[in-house]
Amino acid sequence: QQPVQSPQAVILREGEDAVINCSSSKALYSVHWYRQKHGEAPIFLMILLKGGEQKGHDKISASFNEKKQQSSLYLTASQLSYSGTYFCGTEKVEGSNYKLTFGKGTLLTVNP
Amino acid sequence: GAVVSQHPSRVICKSGTSVKIECRSLDFQATTMFWYRQFPKQSLMLMATSNEGSKATYEQGVEKDKFLINHASLTLSTLTVTSAHPEDSSFYICSARGREEGMYYEQYFGPGTRLTVT
Numbered sequence: 001q002q003p004v005q006s007p008q009a010v011i012l013r014e015g016e017d018a019v020i021n022c023s024s025s026k027a028l029y030s031v032h033w034y035r036q037k038h039g040e041a042p043i044f045l046m047i048l049l050k051g052g053e054q055k056g057h058d059k060i061s062a063s064f065n066e067k068k069q070q071s072s073l074y075l076t077a078s079q080l081s082y083s084g085t086y087f088c089g090t091e092k093v094e095g096s097n098y099k100l101t102f103g104k105g106t107l108l109t110v111n112p
Numbered sequence: 113g114a115v116v117s118q119h120p121s122r123v124i125c126k127s128g129t130s131v132k133i134e135c136r137s138l139d140f141q142a143t144t145m146f147w148y149r150q151f152p153k154q155s156l157m158l159m160a161t162s163n164e165g166s167k168a169t170y171e172q173g174v175e176k177d178k179f180l181i182n183h184a185s186l187t188l189s190t191l192t193v194t195s196a197h198p199e200d201s202s203f204y205i206c207s208a209r210g211r212e213e214g215m216y217y218e219q220y221f222g223p224g225t226r227l228t229v230t
Binding site: 002034040041042087097098100 | 224
């Protein structure tokens with residue numbers, strides 16, 4: 001089942017912060033975050049594996065609340081290069097297969 | 113590290129012909145490769161999962177005989193769109209999950225193949 005992302009789109013000025021949320025109605029094994037620029041392949045940002053886990057690098061971080069089946073991506077002091085569509089992917093195990101299902105995406109636009 | 117290539121990047125074919133797309137993991141061995149399809153401004157939809165040396169597992173609604181997947185080695189998977197029709201036009205992206213220590217969980221995506229069927 002496809003995770004639900006919110007908001008669908010957000011427009012920022014350079015230096016502003018943003019939060020993108022991802023929730024699922026199913027139990028989650030892990031949550032993956034990707035950024036995709038128009039016409040390009042998605043770029044891996046980070047993966048969160050454990051309940052309550054938080055990760056981050058540079059000014060992008062994320063949290064994963066396993067009990068609530070939710071994850072949030074935090075972008076602080078946004079840069080122009082952060083523009084793109086952000087997808088969360090929720091992973092579950094089916095037999096021996098790990099399946100990643102992506103949300104519909106959040107379009108982030110950072111303006112000067 | 114963790115580079116995945118796809119070939120070709122763009123292909124235009126006539127209706128009724130078949131097209132093969134290659135996906136290679138260049139600097140790691142992939143336990144599993146995935147094939148996705150993406151329509152403009154939409155999400156990535158998983159088509160099938162393939163493990164080296166075994167048959168691909170197709171998602172519900174994906175025609176096995178139309179989208180043939182071969183995972184010949186730990187670094188190569190191919191997707192063949194048989195008897196292509198205009199509605200098959202889309203952006204096809206593969207991804208690979210590595211088997212080396214430390215990269216078991218991430219999926220790395222190829223640059224995608226834009227297929228246009230005329």
